[in-house]
Amino acid sequence: MSLTGTAFLYTTVALAAVALALPFLLWTRLRGPRPLRAAVRALMLLFTQATAVTLVFVLVNNANNLYDDWADLLGTGDHVRKAADLGADGTGGIAYRKLPKVRQDFGRADGPGMHAAGGVRVTRLKGRVSGVDAEVYVWLPPQYDDPAYRDRKFPVVELLSGYPGSAKAWFGSMHVHEQLEPLMRAGRVAPFILVSPRTNLIAKADTGCANIPGTVNADSWLSIDVPKMVTDNFRALPAPDGWAAAGYSAGAHCAAKLAVAHPDRYRAAISLSGYNDPIGERDSLAAQSVALRRANNPYVLLREARTPPRVALYLSGEAGD
Template identity: 70%
Template sequence: MSLTGTPFLCTLAVLCVLALGLPLVLWSRVRGPRAVRALARVFMLLFAQLTAVALVFTLVNNANQLYDDWGDLLGTADHVEHAADLGADGTGGMSLERLPRVRQTFGPARGPGMRAAGGVQVTKLEGRVSGVRGEVYVWLPPQYDDPAWRGHRFPVVEMLPGHPGSAKAWFGTLDVHEQMLPLMRSGRIAPFVLVSPRTTLVPGADTGCANLPGKVNADSWLSVDVPRMVMDNFRVQRAPQGWAVAGYSAGGHCATKLAVAHPDRYRAAVSLSGYNDPAAERTSLTGRDPALRTAHNPLTLLREAVAPPRISLYLSGQRGDGYEDALALGRAAKPPTSVQVVKLPRNAGGHTMALWRPQVVPAFRWLTEELDGQRTVSHRPPVTPPGPSSAGARPGAPASGSASPAAAARTR
């Protein structure tokens, strides 16, 4: 029975009703010695509490898409076949152009929200370079099958969840495809192909989207295997032009790091409440070792880059939750690196989906300008509308509209 399926949820609901009714019906009817009666009544109370806790957990999990299946929840799933040392570029010296094309079969994705807005597709991918195997979800814009767009190659946004987090979360909780569909139809947002790969690869740990020989090659999975599969199966632009990566929380950290480390694979990145230091996530594999913390900190990567990467970053956060880290990246950036920092008000919500859902549209408006080559330093910055949990909140104001350290410093 699926962890996120309707049958499991209904079963728990029935058990909760049964657990509530048992004490009402049987409490005074229990027979036997005093110890037996006491034990039976304790069992009924524990049964009622456990079923209630399980139902609440399932509702929360379904609403936030934290754990996709039992393997993720129990820490028994392992999606790493092998983790060879792939070197600095994450390819292991392979000539990617010479590899056979990756042909995948896609089917309709199941779960909350997955059938909305034309439906989401899913495939099981075995990464030839990374040694990782996992699901990849893909949503195609309304123009994709339009005969008038037959020869058009579409831009791509690769979307990463937080930790713990399901690859379905962008669709099932943030409703990205439902929010984008009318805006793409009207031409207000570019028709992006949306891709969400599995990021929970190692039991009980956050990979930090890093290549760690002997453990996992998460970087190569996300920046090599998944993009190559998408380019081989869909009518999309070649990387890096037209390719962006976006994430929230731990996924925001990954999005920034991947873009800074691989400007040859991504042109832009969006980070919602992300962070720089991997140790901000207590289960991060890269946060447990001082050397790895430094090597996988996007701020360090940006400062120590041989040449400033030609990328654009959209970074949003509240004070104490991503905002200061975003400012630090803005101060470190030098042209052609561009950094847009958006400060969110404290009353816009906490570190939850309620905070990030209203930021989806502004972020994609920004991506439309960046990937269409229409960026101007003086353009009006995106505004984050208040979410359902932030009634009365004022829209988030930009903290920095350029990559200039001086401009960033003026906002402090």
């Protein structure tokens, strides 16, 4: 049974209702020794509390898209096939822009909000550089299939979720496509493609969007494999001029870091309530050493850059961020 499915939601609602009704029906009707009756009543109360907490969790999870499935929740999911040392630039010496095109099969994404505004599509991508194997969600602007735009390539915004968080959150919780679609149709916003890749790649840890040999190559997944797949399969502008990254919380840190670290791959970044030092997320793999923290801190990267990277940064947050 799917963690975010309607069947599981209705099951938790039914169990909560039954658990609430049991004490009213059986409290004074129990028979047997006094200790036994006390134990049964205690179990009924515990059952009521457990089902209530479960129902609240399911409602919150469905509303905020924190965990996609049972593997995410239980910390048993792993989307890393290999994690080779790819060097400072994250390419491993691979001329990735010259790699043959790989056509992906896309299906209709399911879940709250995923069918709105023309619908979101999803594919399973095997990263040829990063070694990551995970899903990527794509939304196309209303002009994409307009004959007047048939020769037009579109800019892309790569959307990064927080931790924990699902790649669906931008569509299912924040409804970004539903807000943009009427604005694009009205000509108030220029059309662009939205791409939301999975960022939670290993169990019980935030990757910090970093490349960590032997563990994960999240940076290369997001900045190389995903953009290559998008330009291979859609009329998308090439990097860097046609690409921006946007994120919230841990995803905001990633967006700023990716753009600052790779001005040859992104031209802009939008950071919503992010942070600079990876230690801002206690489960971040990029916070495990001083060297990793510095290498993945956009403020440090900017301060130490020989030439300021040609990127635009749009940041929002509190003073503590």
